[in-house]
Amino acid sequence: MGAPTAMAKMNQPCTGVKERFTYPRNCGMIVSSTLHLHREVATAMFSYLDHLECTRCGKTYPHTQLSKTSPCCNKVLFARYDLPRLRRELGRDAFNDRRGDMWRFSELMPVADPDNIVTLGEGGTPLLPVPNLGRILGLKNLYVKEEGLNPTGTFKARGIGAAVSKALELGVTGFTMPSAGNAAGAAAAYGARAGTPVKVFMPQDAPAANKKESILAGAELNLVQGLISDAGRISVTVAAEQNLFDLATLKEPYRAEGKKTMGLEIAQQLGWKMPDAIIYPTGGGTGIIGMYKGFQELLELGWVEGRPPKFIAVQAVGCQPIVKAFNEGKDTAEPWQNAETIADGLRVPGPFADYLILKAIRETGGTALAVEDAKMVAAMHELASAEGIIACPEGAATLVGLKRLLAQDFLGPDETIVLLNTGSGYKYLELIEGA
Numbered sequence: 001m002g003a004p005t006a007m008a009k010m011n012q013p014c015t016g017v018k019e020r021f022t023y024p025r026n027c028g029m030i031v032s033s034t035l036h037l038h039r040e041v042a043t044a045m046f047s048y049l050d051h052l053e054c055t056r057c058g059k060t061y062p063h064t065q066l067s068k069t070s071p072c073c074n075k076v077l078f079a080r081y082d083l084p085r086l087r088r089e090l091g092r093d094a095f096n097d098r099r100g101d102m103w104r105f106s107e108l109m110p111v112a113d114p115d116n117i118v119t120l121g122e123g124g125t126p127l128l129p130v131p132n133l134g135r136i137l138g139l140k141n142l143y144v145k146e147e148g149l150n151p152t153g154t155f156k157a158r159g160i161g162a163a164v165s166k167a168l169e170l171g172v173t174g175f176t177m178p179s180a181g182n183a184a185g186a187a188a189a190y191g192a193r194a195g196t197p198v199k200v201f202m203p204q205d206a207p208a209a210n211k212k213e214s215i216l217a218g219a220e221l222n223l224v225q226g227l228i229s230d231a232g233r234i235s236v237t238v239a240a241e242q243n244l245f246d247l248a249t250l251k252e253p254y255r256a257e258g259k260k261t262m263g264l265e266i267a268q269q270l271g272w273k274m275p276d277a278i279i280y281p282t283g284g285g286t287g288i289i290g291m292y293k294g295f296q297e298l299l300e301l302g303w304v305e306g307r308p309p310k311f312i313a314v315q316a317v318g319c320q321p322i323v324k325a326f327n328e329g330k331d332t333a334e335p336w337q338n339a340e341t342i343a344d345g346l347r348v349p350g351p352f353a354d355y356l357i358l359k360a361i362r363e364t365g366g367t368a369l370a371v372e373d374a375k376m377v378a379a380m381h382e383l384a385s386a387e388g389i390i391a392c393p394e395g396a397a398t399l400v401g402l403k404r405l406l407a408q409d410f411l412g413p414d415e416t417i418v419l420l421n422t423g424s425g426y427k428y429l430e431l432i433e434g435a
């Protein structure tokens, strides 16, 4: 016999991550053979992470060392992947039969060794059609991405899961976490899962549920006078003093990668199509930034066609720095004074990545608008009574925004529209009266 046949090669057992890594290139088979790759890679886990890149000036940095913001500009660093190679070596169908959580997209995730993944099953949330609301609003294709089903009840699990996993891979042994609330709970849970200490810093008036889940998961809870911005300053100082790693939003490169998987999932759930619009409650904005990045990667991979969805940022009337900057045509946002809203996740007066949020909105033809607290609570009732979705006030704010944009004819009846419900309403039941 000469060289083994393709079928014989296909049936060879896979003997390890390293071999899996090189197998598609060395096996002599046509790499675009979906069946072959599917068999070998369906259970494989490896990252195509290539380098980090400053989002301001484009300077690149190695991904093999622990990184925070870019040393050149003190701005957000993006993880960049070898997308041309991934495009050659893998097709999108390879993702069909994989694990259900966000790590199904391991090639587009930063963790190199699957043993370093700290997971509680985050991601893989449903994209729920909401036909009852759709009928009321005259929309044929309205969906809710239901992030309330994540571990710790919010989308924060994705970003924290990714950041904690990658930090541990790079040698971190403990974390600090400034948070308006929900990210602290997630950090506490993932720290517990990883067996590492976590110190959380949150405003004194953060939701009781977030304080309690942090305590429950064994984190050190520090309540700070002031807002998330004040908590952030203290968190960074403590991290530096005690050799801990600070997980603040977009001040390390990988929380955005976890949030990115919301976009990858939405595309896959729509049959590898992009929606026309995503309405997103915007505090720190990691979700918009991550999803936009994810859609751009999918386009570069040739796995989707068309253009990324219009990103629509919804903020609270009492804290709307992005809306103001957008309306004034500015590239950055002024910190919002006296920020106040019942939606704790929207109480972010000075988002660090303002320039990236505004870029995503403008480049996709989106918009930004602010909604009243009372209308968020009314929309919580509406989502729950019409569709059975117990949304957080931030998520419900997207429904308020949708109605306004329909009234303005900014969105139309035939468009595929996704409301992003970032968390479970069960953490906000004190907002509901009548019981």
Ligand SMILES: [Zn+2]
Pocket: 054, 055, 056, 057, 058, 059, 070, 072, 073, 074, 075
């Ligand atoms: Zn730079």
